[in-house]
Amino acid sequence: MNLTASAQATLLLTSYFSSAKTSGHKPLTNAEWGKFALWLKHQRLSPASLLVPEPQTLLSGWNDPCIPLERLLGLLGRGHSLALAVEKWQRAGLWVITRADADYPQRLKNNLRNDSPAVLFGCGNKALLKLGGVAIVGSRNAVEEDLNFTSKLAKKLADHGLNVVSGGARGIDECAMLSSLNAGGTATGVLTDSLLKATTSVKWRNGLASGSLALISPFYPEVGFNVANAMARNKYVYCLAESAIVVHAGKKGGTVTGALEAIKHRWVPVWVKPSKDENSSNAMIVQKGAAWLLGAIDPLKLNRFSESDSYTQPELFSLHEELAGYAACPKKGQLDFYHLFLEEIQHLALEPVAKETLADVLGVVPEQLDLWLDRAINEKRLQQLADSGLYQIP
Numbered sequence: 120m121n122l123t124a125s126a127q128a129t130l131l132l133t134s135y136f137s138s139a140k141t142s143g144h145k146p147l148t149n150a151e152w153g154k155f156a157l158w159l160k161h162q163r164l165s166p167a168s169l170l171v172p173e174p175q176t177l178l179s180g181w182n183d184p185c186i187p188l189e190r191l192l193g194l195l196g197r198g199h200s201l202a203l204a205v206e207k208w209q210r211a212g213l214w215v216i217t218r219a220d221a222d223y224p225q226r227l228k229n230n231l232r233n234d235s236p237a238v239l240f241g242c243g244n245k246a247l248l249k250l251g252g253v254a255i256v257g258s259r260n261a262v263e264e265d266l267n268f269t270s271k272l273a274k275k276l277a278d279h280g281l282n283v284v285s286g287g288a289r290g291i292d293e294c295a296m297l298s299s300l301n302a303g304g305t306a307t308g309v310l311t312d313s314l315l316k317a318t319t320s321v322k323w324r325n326g327l328a329s330g331s332l333a334l335i336s337p338f339y340p341e342v343g344f345n346v347a348n349a350m351a352r353n354k355y356v357y358c359l360a361e362s363a364i365v366v367h368a369g370k371k372g373g374t375v376t377g378a379l380e381a382i383k384h385r386w387v388p389v390w391v392k393p394s395k396d397e398n399s400s401n402a403m404i405v406q407k408g409a410a411w412l413l414g415a416i417d418p419l420k421l422n423r424f425s426e427s428d429s430y431t432q433p434e435l436f437s438l439h440e441e442l443a444g445y446a447a448c449p450k451k452g453q454l455d456f457y458h459l460f461l462e463e464i465q466h467l468a469l470e471p472v473a474k475e476t477l478a479d480v481l482g483v484v485p486e487q488l489d490l491w492l493d494r495a496i497n498e499k500r501l502q503q504l505a506d507s508g509l510y511q512i513p
Contacts, residue, residue: 124170125165126215126217126219127201128166128167128169128170128195129166129237130215130217130238131194131195131197132146132147132166132191132194132237133146133149133152134238134339135342136204136339137200137204138342144190144194145190146194147186147194147237149234149236151185151186152237153234153237154186154233155181155191156237158181162180166219169195170195174191175188175192178191178192208240211242211315211318211340212327213240213241213315214241214242214245215238215241216238216239216241218236218238222248223239224248226249226358226359227358227359230357230358230384230386231354231358235358236337236355238337240335240336240339241314241335242314242318242333243327243332243334244305244330244332246333247282247305247306247307247333248333248359250282250305250307251282251361252281252305252361253276253360253362253363253421254283254285254356254362254364254387255273255292255363255366256285256356256363256364256365256366257291257295257366258290258366258368259288259291259292261290261294261366262367262396265291265366265394266290268366268392269291269294269295269366270295272298272416273294273295273296273299274298274301274302275416276299276418277305278302278304279418279419280304281304281418282299282305282306283305283306284306284307285306285307285308285309286309286311286353286356287309287310287311287334291367292308296308296332297322300326300331303331305331306326306333307334308323308335309335309336309337309352309355309356309359310334310336310352311338311348312336312338312342312344312345312348313342314334314340314341317334318334337351337355350377352373353373353374353376354386357377357381357386358386358387361387361422362387362388362389363381364421365378365389365392365401365404366392367394367399367401368399368404369398369400370398370399370400375400378391379404379407382407382408387422388421388423388424389410390409390411390412391404391409391411393412393413393469394470397471401470402470402471405466405467405469405470406476460481460483460491460495461495464477464495464500464501465512467480468510468511471504471507471509471510471511472509473508473509473510474488474489474508474510477510492510499513500512500513501513
């Protein structure tokens with residue numbers, strides 16, 4: 120692997136080389152590594168400086184009860200385990216990059232800062248990590264309609280030369296990546312577990328051999344699946360891309376959690392496919408700040424935040440000055456707020472939505488909203504779903 124001394128020290132301090140159950144000392148987390156690396160910098164030391172017979176002399180000034188000196192020394196003393204692990208990984212075709220390496224994706228550093236992984240394990244074409252592209256995410260148990268949509272979307276992105284970023288899990292993720300590869304495009308997969316096994320998987324073999332695929336993981340390459348890693352993985356998928364598309368998100372799970380986290384931190388524009396599934400949280404994701412993916416998809420515009428910032432805009436009445444020239448305004452120049460309300464519900468009520476949600480998003484008092492809802496229903500612009508109390512455009 121031609122690991123630098125700095126990379127070796129970083130691996131010793133931040134990575135597992137066997138099962139977590141058999142490890143004597145817990146490696147530093149991303150946040151802990153960031154804290155320790157900053158201290159080293161202030162001491163004018165590099166991680167490579169610690170690869171000496173007695174590193175405790177250099178660490179004599181370190182004092183942190185959460186990261187005791189004994190733990191650091193124990194991690195640094197695993198040189199034999201590191202050598203065996205590196206030999207095994209190298210035989211499988213894996214490579215390793217650290218935050219100090221030129222190959223490390225800058226997007227992760229920019230978005231996550233000290234929370235970006237200290238080490239990335241990978242196989243395939245590492246140059247793809249800097250391509251950006253479009254993240255496509257969704258449920259593992261996807262229906263045929265969503266899989267067909269994903270396949271067509273990935274092929275379209277491939278035709279435009281855009282890299283597809285996903286999580287490699289069965290369902291939407293796997294479909295997106297394989298569809299792009301089959302269409303002659305590229306893909307980057309961020310795996311939660313079993314990276315070592317993935318290097319010999321039949322489904323990824325051609326992509327890895329042709330240089331059109333990169334598989335990476337911030338976790339020990341032989342670790343099994345666990346929920347915590349799966350949830351942590353989501354942010355890396357978003358932060359490696361320039362935009363993201365949620366095909367289907369359930370009420371719970373990594374897809375909806377990852378999308379809401381990306382919206383909160385504004386890592387990338389998040390677009391959502393409309394869904395008729397009553398157990399989908401797609402509409403809720405839009406209400407939290409994403410945008411509907413409607414009409415003909417222009418891949419070259421996906422990396423732009425929507426003009427209205429995906430319905431996290433100011434309250435409806437506060438838009439008066441901004442929209443003074445709105446087409447539905449009466450000739451006297453006063454804004455017809457009912458017509459603005461109609462314009463907004465074309466997006467907000469694309470999926471069934473509660474009156475309370477509309478009032479909250481639009482910033483309208485319930486009494487005024489009731490009048491507009493009744494008028495819209497009478498004009499057949501809106502329908503109230505029987506026995507549910509929800510509203511939806513026809």
